Amino acid sequence: DAGITQSPRYKITETGRQVTLMCHQTWSHSYMFWYRQDLGHGLRLIYYSAAADITDKGEVPDGYVVSRSKTENFPLTLESATRSQTSVYFCASSLGAQEAQYFGPGTRLLVL
Amino acid sequence: SQKIEQNSEALNIQEGKTATLTCNYTNYSPAYLQWYRQDPGRGPVFLLLIRENEKEKRKERLKVTFDTTLKQSLFHITASQPADSATYLCALDIYNQGGKLIFGQGTELSVKP
Numbered sequence: 001d002a003g004i005t006q007s008p009r010y011k012i013t014e015t016g017r018q019v020t021l022m023c024h025q026t027w028s029h030s031y032m033f034w035y036r037q038d039l040g041h042g043l044r045l046i047y048y049s050a051a052a053d054i055t056d057k058g059e060v061p062d063g064y065v066v067s068r069s070k071t072e073n074f075p076l077t078l079e080s081a082t083r084s085q086t087s088v089y090f091c092a093s094s095l096g097a098q099e100a101q102y103f104g105p106g107t108r109l110l111v112l
Numbered sequence: 113s114q115k116i117e118q119n120s121e122a123l124n125i126q127e128g129k130t131a132t133l134t135c136n137y138t139n140y141s142p143a144y145l146q147w148y149r150q151d152p153g154r155g156p157v158f159l160l161l162i163r164e165n166e167k168e169k170r171k172e173r174l175k176v177t178f179d180t181t182l183k184q185s186l187f188h189i190t191a192s193q194p195a196d197s198a199t200y201l202c203a204l205d206i207y208n209q210g211g212k213l214i215f216g217q218g219t220e221l222s223v224k225p
Binding site: 031033040041042043044045048050058059090092094096097098099100101102103104105106 | 143144146153154155156157158161201203205211212213214215216217218
C-alpha cells in the first residue's frame with residue numbers, strides 16, 4: 001500500500017540549477033496537486049492536474065513547470081532555482097475535483 | 113480576493129476538554145470546506161469535508177459546523193487527548209475550479225495531560 005510518494009525527501013541545490021521533484025500515486029486518482037508550504041504563508045497551490053495531459057496554474061506558478069504524461073506521476077520542475085524557492089513541497093492527489101486530498105510526505109528543498 | 117482566518121494564537125487545553133477551532137472566511141462562497149490535521153514534518157491528513165448545504169458533520173470525536181451566513185466553520189474535538197496535539201488547517205474548496213483549495217494558516221492545538 002504505497003499510496004502517494006515523493007522523491008527526493010531532501011534536496012540541496014544551488015541558484016540557477018534545474019531541479020525536478022517527483023510525485024507518484026498508486027490509487028489512480030484523477031487529480032494531482034503541487035503545494036509549497038512556507039512559514040507565514042501556509043500552504044499555497046503551485047499547479048494542479050485534472051487528468052493526464054491536463055494541467056493548470058495555481059496561486060504561485062512562476063518559476064515552475066509541470067507535466068503529466070501518466071496518471072500516476074506528476075513531476076514538478078524548477079527550471080532555474082532561486083533562493084525564494086527554498087520551501088517544503090507537498091504533492092497531493094484526489095479522486096475527483098471536490099474530494100478529500102491525500103498528501104505525500106513532502107520534499108524539503110534548500111536553494112543556496 | 114479570498115481570505116481565510118484561523119485562530120492566530122495556539123490553543124492550549126486540558127485533556128478531556130472540548131477543543132474548538134475557528135475558521136472564518138471573507139469574499140467567497142465555497143461549495144465545500146475541508147479540515148486537515150498536520151503533524152510536524154509531515155504532510156496534511158484529511159479529516160472532514162462539509163458541503164454548503166450541510167450544517168454539521170461528525171466523525172467519531174470530531175464535529176464540524178458550517179455557517180454560510182456567518183462565513184464561518186467551527187471544528188470541535190470532544191474528549192481531547194494529548195495525541196490530538198497538532199496543527200489543524202481549514203481549506204476552502206473553490207467551486208467549479210477543479211478542486212483548487214485555499215488553505216488557512218492553521219491553528220496549533222496542544223492538549224496537556
